[in-house]
Amino acid sequence: MSIRTSTRVRIYDVAAAAGVSIATASKALNDTGRMTDETRSRVKDVAARLGFRPNAMARALLHQRSFTIGLLTNDTYGRFTLPLMAGVSEALVDQGVSVFLCAIEDDPALAKIHVDAMLDKQVDGIIASGKRIDRQLPVDLENLSVPVVYAFTQAPENGVSLVSDDAAGSREAVEWLKGLGRQRIVHVTGPRSFASVEERAGAYRAAVGADAQVLFGTWSEQWGHEAVARLWDAAGEKPDAIFCGNDQIARGVVDALRERGVSLPADVSVVGFDNWEIVAEATRPPLTTIDMNLKELGREAGRLVLALAAGEAVAPGIRKLPCTLVVRQSCGGGPRS
Amino acid sequence: MSIRTSTRVRIYDVAAAAGVSIATASKALNDTGRMTDETRSRVKDVAARLGFRPNAMARALLHQRSFTIGLLTNDTYGRFTLPLMAGVSEALVDQGVSVFLCAIEDDPALAKIHVDAMLDKQVDGIIASGKRIDRQLPVDLENLSVPVVYAFTQAPENGVSLVSDDAAGSREAVEWLKGLGRQRIVHVTGPRSFASVEERAGAYRAAVGADAQVLFGTWSEQWGHEAVARLWDAAGEKPDAIFCGNDQIARGVVDALRERGVSLPADVSVVGFDNWEIVAEATRPPLTTIDMNLKELGREAGRLVLALAAGEAVAPGIRKLPCTLVVRQSCGGGPRS
Known part of the structure; x- marks a missing residue:
């Protein structure tokens, strides 16, 4: 061209x-090196006269910084990636840092190509993100020549990693239901093999006590329907609240209850997890749910990777970021003060 | 660090x-310039001995190519962006080209910062993507020093742009319903102010003929419920098929029909538009719908921007890419041959 x-x-x-x-x-x-003042000002005059714009690549060559960050992601739906990306970008754009997005689709060969391409372009750091805190990405990022921050994926020992505080989010949901006077709170959640499922279920059990009842299943609306059938077809007293492991399950639960003629939120309160707006807002009634604050998590990941790139000391380990209860209509109770 | x-x-x-x-x-x-063979081979020997890896930035400075592309997006939900991005990336990764993702969130100031950052990093080209073919992005990309390809957003005159073939997708939905023997096909769609709504409605009317009936509303499940109430509460014969402007409307339509005791697909067939899997697969029954092939559209955008960056001749104008009918259970009819 x-x-x-x-x-x-x-x-x-x-x-x-x-x-x-x-x-x-x-x-x-760049005001570096040794030369006469005359030479330096002559070069600057010529550059100004020609309209030379010092470019990022030239600066990068000189300073060994490219002002770019790579975001590796293993989340094809974008449920996690997009809010995370928005936060990362927000933290970096004012510093003149741009973000390469590399979707690796769980493919080790593709992941390797992307990582090599990023290293070749001398990114200042990499943020590695996944969908599960108990699974590593299919590529080894240890011993790279650039710093790596992990988000929602398993980090190596001494890695710097960010996750949401699943246990605190779970406690918050249960406390909200208790505050509304609910007494028989059941937890309907995803597959037991997910660390976040065990984490949320453990916190739920601790908050509810002896009456705790957890139903493990899949991350789907279909499972919400099945769980309600199981609970309502059983003998004995029915739950007056259901805390769900994600919003899709919660939507299935709400639909199944409505179809059984159970009144929401009068008779039963339902809380979701994710605040995935496309699901939470379309549910009838709209879902009260736990938001993992993914955008803030992205901002923090951006800040950390920049700090590492600048040579600042960053303590290794897992950082758990707070969740927030978002109140809509599926539980009753007014907006939170 | x-x-x-x-x-x-x-x-x-x-x-x-x-x-x-x-x-x-x-x-x-880089095997350029004039020097003795002895000098050239001495430099190469030294480079090999030191383990020097010719880096992308140095190559870029020399060749005036950065092997990077910028993807500007105005779609915060990721509904369009993620599949598009996956396609762009697929087309480029083998060429060693990485993609900057820049979400501009309809903010002109943010868009300007991202565009400046991309130009500063000397991207080889920009793909500008939006949610509507009848709206420009809030940033002027004409007269940039790099080529621009537009996808799902309004391009300037003589721009190179990609959209899905809405009219052909609409025809395909109607022909499928007719092939199933449906005779009273209604179209329930989004706001009239969207060019794609008029395009789809126009093709629907042409395919259905004199009995065509279009209900314009919003892009929501709620509107699907309202439209069904309006159609079923009216006097006279009921529709035996509803072609919806997107999957969210279709999901509302399907739920509303089920709640009225209408049998799907025995009595009424429903077709959506988008093939947004999170919606289409969770609908009961799962939606037959039109897929816009966004990933392929992204691949094509990637190929075009590379061709422009390489100085190849690319004809300006709007390229309409084909849609595909995806058959699930909401219409009846077996899988397509």
Whole structure:
């Protein structure tokens, strides 16, 4: 595309016009290196006259910084990636840092290609994100020459990693239901093999006590329907609240209850987990749910990777970020103060 | 982070060890410029001995290519962005091209910052994507020094742009319903102000003929419920098929029909538009729907921007890419041959 080369003034042009080497021109413009004041100001005058715009790549070569970050993601639906990405970008854009998004689709070969391409472009750091805190990405990021921050994926020992505080989110849901006077609170959640499922269920059990009842299943509306059938077809007293492991399950639970003629939220309160708006807002009634604050988590990941890239000391280990209860209509209770 | 500078051998190191200027070292390694064979091979030997890895930025400075592309997006939900991004990435990753993702959230100031950051990093091209083909992004991309390809957003005159073929998708839905023997096909769709709504409605009317009936509303499940109430509460014969403008409307329609005791697909067939799997698969019964092939659209956008960056001739204008009918259970009819 001839437009580009014809309109862009390069450092080579400045050096030639000023009668100095490229290295000298570069140093003059960056106020580094040793030269006479006369030479430095001559180079700057020539650069200004030619309309030279010091470019990021040239600066990067000189400073060994590219002002780019790579975000590796293993989440094809975008449920986690997009809010995370928005937060990362928000933390970095004011610093002039741009983000490469690399979706690896659980494919080790693809992951390797993306990582090599990022290293080749000398990213200042990498944020590795997944969907599960108990699974590693299918690529080894230890011993890279750039810092790595992990988000929602298993980090190596001494890695810096960010997750949401599942246990605290779970406690918050149960406390909200108790505060509404609910006494028979059941937990309907995803597969037991997920660490976050065990974490949430453990906190639920601790908050509810001896009457705790957990139904493990899949992350689907279908499972919400099945769980309600199991609970309502059983003998004995019915639950007056259901705390669900994600919003899809909660939507299935709400639909199943409505179809049985159970009144929400008069007779039963339902809380979800995720605050996935497309699901939570379309549920009838709209879901009260736990938000993992993924955008803030992304911001924190961005801040951490920049700090590491700048050589600042960052303590390794897992950082748990707070969740927030978002009140809609599926539980009763007014907006929170 | 001292790891980086200590482990990375720079072109400066190679030049110093070989006793040549940086420019000469760079040219020697890239097989350009004029020098003796002895000098060139000495530089190469030194580079190999030091473990110098010619880096993308150095290559970029020399060739005026950065092997990066920017994807500007105005879609915060990720409904369009993620599949598009996956396609773009697929088309580019093998060429060593990485993608900057820049979410601009309809904010002109943020868009300007992202565009400046991309130009500063000398991207080889930009793909600008939105949610509506009749709205421009809130940033002017004309007269940039890099090529731009538009996807799902309004392009300037003489721009290169990609959209899905809404009219053909609409025809395909109607023909499928007719092939199942449906005779009273109604179209329930989004707001009239969207160009894609008019395009789909126009093709629907042309395919259905005199009996065509279009209900315009919002892109929501709620509107699906309202539309069914309006149709079923009216006097006269009921529809035996409803073609919906998106999957959310279709999900509302299906739920409303089930709650009225209408049997799907025995009495009424429902077709959606989008193939947004999170919605289409959870609908009971799962939705037959039109897929816009966003990933393929992304691949094509990637191929076009690379071609433009390489200086190839690309005809301006709007390219309409085909849609595909995805058959599930909401219409009856077996899988398509």
